[in-house]
Amino acid sequence: xxxxxxxxxxxxxxxxxxxxxxxxxxxxxxxxxxxxxxxxxxxxxxxxxxxxxxxxxxxxxxxxxxxxxxxxxxxxxxxxxxxxxxxxxxxxxxxxxxxxxxxxxxxxxxxxxxxxxxxxxxxxxxxxxxxxxxxxxxxxxxxxxxxxxxxxxxxxxxxxxxxxxxxxxxxxxxxxxxxxxxxxxxxxxxxxxxxxxxxxxxxxxxxxxxxxxxxxxxxxxxxxxxxxxxxxxxxxxxxxxxxxxxxxxxxxxxxxxxxxxxxxxxxxxxxxxxxxxxxxxxxxxxxxxxxxxxxxxxxxxxxxxxxxxxxxxxxxxxxxxxxx
Amino acid sequence: xxxxxxxxxxxxxxxxxxxxxxxxxxxxxxxxxxxxxxxxxxxxxxxxxxxxxxxxxxxxxxxxxxxxxxxxxxxxxxxxxxxxxxxxxxxxxxxxxxxxxxxxxxxxxxxxxxxxxxxxxxxxxxxxxxxxxxxxxxxxxxxxxxxxxxxxxxxxxxxxxxxxxxxxxxxxxxxxxxxxxxxxxxxxxxxxxxxxxxxxxxxxxxxxxxxxxxxxxxxxxxxxxxxxxxxxxxxxxxxxxxxxxxxxxxxxxxxxxxxxxxxxxxxxxxxxxxxxxxxxxxxxxxxxxxxxxxxxxxxxxxxxxxxxxxxxxxxxxxxxxxx
Numbered sequence: 001x002x003x004x005x006x007x008x009x010x011x012x013x014x015x016x017x018x019x020x021x022x023x024x025x026x027x028x029x030x031x032x033x034x035x036x037x038x039x040x041x042x043x044x045x046x047x048x049x050x051x052x053x054x055x056x057x058x059x060x061x062x063x064x065x066x067x068x069x070x071x072x073x074x075x076x077x078x079x080x081x082x083x084x085x086x087x088x089x090x091x092x093x094x095x096x097x098x099x100x101x102x103x104x105x106x107x108x109x110x111x112x113x114x115x116x117x118x119x120x121x122x123x124x125x126x127x128x129x130x131x132x133x134x135x136x137x138x139x140x141x142x143x144x145x146x147x148x149x150x151x152x153x154x155x156x157x158x159x160x161x162x163x164x165x166x167x168x169x170x171x172x173x174x175x176x177x178x179x180x181x182x183x184x185x186x187x188x189x190x191x192x193x194x195x196x197x198x199x200x201x202x203x204x205x206x207x208x209x210x211x212x213x214x215x216x217x218x219x220x221x222x223x224x225x226x227x228x229x230x231x232x233x234x235x236x237x238x239x240x241x242x243x244x245x246x247x248x249x250x251x252x253x254x255x256x257x258x259x260x261x262x263x264x265x266x267x268x269x270x271x272x273x274x275x276x277x278x279x280x281x282x283x284x285x286x287x288x289x290x291x292x293x294x295x296x297x298x299x300x301x302x303x304x305x306x307x308x309x310x311x312x313x314x315x316x317x318x319x320x321x322x323x324x
Numbered sequence: 325x326x327x328x329x330x331x332x333x334x335x336x337x338x339x340x341x342x343x344x345x346x347x348x349x350x351x352x353x354x355x356x357x358x359x360x361x362x363x364x365x366x367x368x369x370x371x372x373x374x375x376x377x378x379x380x381x382x383x384x385x386x387x388x389x390x391x392x393x394x395x396x397x398x399x400x401x402x403x404x405x406x407x408x409x410x411x412x413x414x415x416x417x418x419x420x421x422x423x424x425x426x427x428x429x430x431x432x433x434x435x436x437x438x439x440x441x442x443x444x445x446x447x448x449x450x451x452x453x454x455x456x457x458x459x460x461x462x463x464x465x466x467x468x469x470x471x472x473x474x475x476x477x478x479x480x481x482x483x484x485x486x487x488x489x490x491x492x493x494x495x496x497x498x499x500x501x502x503x504x505x506x507x508x509x510x511x512x513x514x515x516x517x518x519x520x521x522x523x524x525x526x527x528x529x530x531x532x533x534x535x536x537x538x539x540x541x542x543x544x545x546x547x548x549x550x551x552x553x554x555x556x557x558x559x560x561x562x563x564x565x566x567x568x569x570x571x572x573x574x575x576x577x578x579x580x581x582x583x584x585x586x587x588x589x590x591x592x593x594x595x596x597x598x599x600x601x602x603x604x605x606x607x608x609x610x611x612x613x614x615x616x617x618x619x620x621x622x623x624x625x626x627x628x629x630x631x632x633x634x635x636x637x638x639x640x641x642x643x644x645x646x647x
Contacts, residue, residue, distance in 0.1 A: 020479070021435075021476055022432065022433060022476060022478070166631070214428050215423045215424070215425055215428040215429035215432040216428065216429050216430055217490065218389060218421075218423065218429075218444065219421065219423060219429050219430075220383075220491075221389055221418060222387050222389065222416065222421045223416060223420075223442055223443045223446055223447075223492075224412075224413045224416035224417070224446050224447065225442070225446055229446070233442075234431055237431070237433035237434070238431070238432070239431055293473075302384075308337075
């Protein structure tokens with residue numbers, strides 16, 4: 001018995017020891033983290049639904065424009081349990097106008113996700129570019145960008161956006177770039193990006209400063225590597241984990257920010273629909289139709305929580321300290 | 325003797341400290357303060373001295389990783405201290421470096437193939453397959469498995485990583501390798517392997533080494549000649565044998581007396597020189613001979629006049645009262 005056991009043990013190829021890149025190791029660690037895998041599944045589910053909104057709504061035979069006034073009762077509140085939940089309207093109806101809530105939320109999530117993803121990618125890209133430039137070129141550029149970052153960080157983003165949203169939207173419309181909600185989305189993304197790159201910029205700058213002094217950079221220099229080669233081949237690969245973690249951790253924040261701004265009435269406006277906008281409308285009906293408030297609020301909570309948990313897991317998995 | 329492959333004369337490298345918030349306390353750190361020596365083809369020159377004496381700075385300045393403040397560096401007859409970037413680039417392949425910390429000197433995100441292949445990418449126009457062949461033959465040369473070309477540094481031990489670093493330095497067939505404490509981060513058993521590997525490669529390629537170290541027994545084993553540095557200056561240059569047998573400079577004597585002898589009887593009976601005080605700061609070195617503050621033979625002249633490097637017997641010594 002023992003001999004057979006030993007023989008199989010020897011015959012077994014040593015799979016676990018075979019070539020594993022840092023990326024594969026991170027993926028292994030992430031896979032082991034059950035909570036973040038579930039969170040990733042949930043987040044992916046919502047993102048997919050948002051991207052495939054036309055398909056999904058077709059399958060459920062609903063949309064976000066048709067009104068069903070005959071289902072509404074007294075004071076515009078839908079008839080039936082939970083705000084008119086039925087086979088045809090799985091989440092019930094919107095009180096007042098009478099659109100299907102499922103369709104509204106799905107199409108609304110498209111706008112919310114687009115804003116969050118655009119903002120995250122833009123600020124990470126800007127932070128990477130400026131952070132590397134500042135750390136590498138140094139001197140006046142470093143000082144200027146550093147003080148600019150301090151200056152921008154001193155502003156409270158929310159209040160700045162509330163104050164700037166209206167005049168800037170008018171400016172964007174006057175320039176003819178976009179209209180109505182399009183202009184407001186452009187302004188929202190721009191303002192969020194302008195006020196959020198400094199944080200990431202600082203982290204990137206300090207990281208580059210520390211990587212730059214490592215011996216492998218010195219080795220690249222003794223080989224005659226150009227600055228561009230050092231930045232793109234030696235430094236940037238060491239920054240990707242940082243960028244990915246920042247991206248995934250900031251995503252839910254911007255998702256929530258969009259909801260807050262739309263809720264406050266300075267973001268996307270009716271007849272467009274986002275989660276924040278629906279929540280805003282729901283406050284008018286919360287006593288007569290609590291499901292109208294509970295369903296979108298629950299969705300925001302689930303998605304934001306899932307993205308946060310996933311981001312945390314990703315950070316643990318990519319933690320450079322355990323790279324060795 | 326043949327013409328030296330490297331001739332350094334009057335080499336100085338000063339660093340400016342930033343001087344705090346107001347910038348008023350700016351200090352000049354004299355890391356290397358007038359160093360002269362030569363390295364001949366195929367020779368190993370040991371560079372020893374305590375921490376902070378400027379050994380590493382000398383190595384890095386020779387490779388033009390730092391711009392020298394003063395002095396000249398002749399590599400194969402060409403002054404590279406004041407050469408243009410293009411000229412420097414062309415000699416990069418002839419001078420290479422092996423680093424101290426094998427954990428920091430390999431980019432953790434690159435495979436072994438990418439690390440050793442980088443010099444070929446920078447300096448040659450070889451195709452990917454040709455580079456792969458070169459890398460694999462180099463891996464064999466340094467005693468690693470050529471099949472490990474796609475592995476990452478974290479999959480190797482310290483000694484294996486140092487071998488990867490050596491393969492990278494060897495890639496373009498350099499003539500001079502500056503080895504900056506190449507074994508001090510390794511276990512003693514691995515140190516011997518790496519030192520022997522360096523020895524074998526020297527025989528095979530006719531390499532010249534500048535072997536920077538603080539471990540005197542390793543230096544004794546590998547070097548043909550030894551340079552002793554103290555506070556940015558050369559104290560003594562001598563053939564390894566004569567330096568270890570009859571050190572001329574008091575500092576060299578003190579250094580050698582600190583090397584343990586693996587014989588308890590001899591160890592107990594010998595006289596040990598313990599230097600008093602700390603290494604003075606290179607921002608404000610003592611006047612005259614820099615060693616005068618800790619030297620037991622110091623007289624007035626040592627505090628006023630800096631000694632020249634003079635030949636005494638078979639050694640070159642910078643001391644007013646050599647042995």
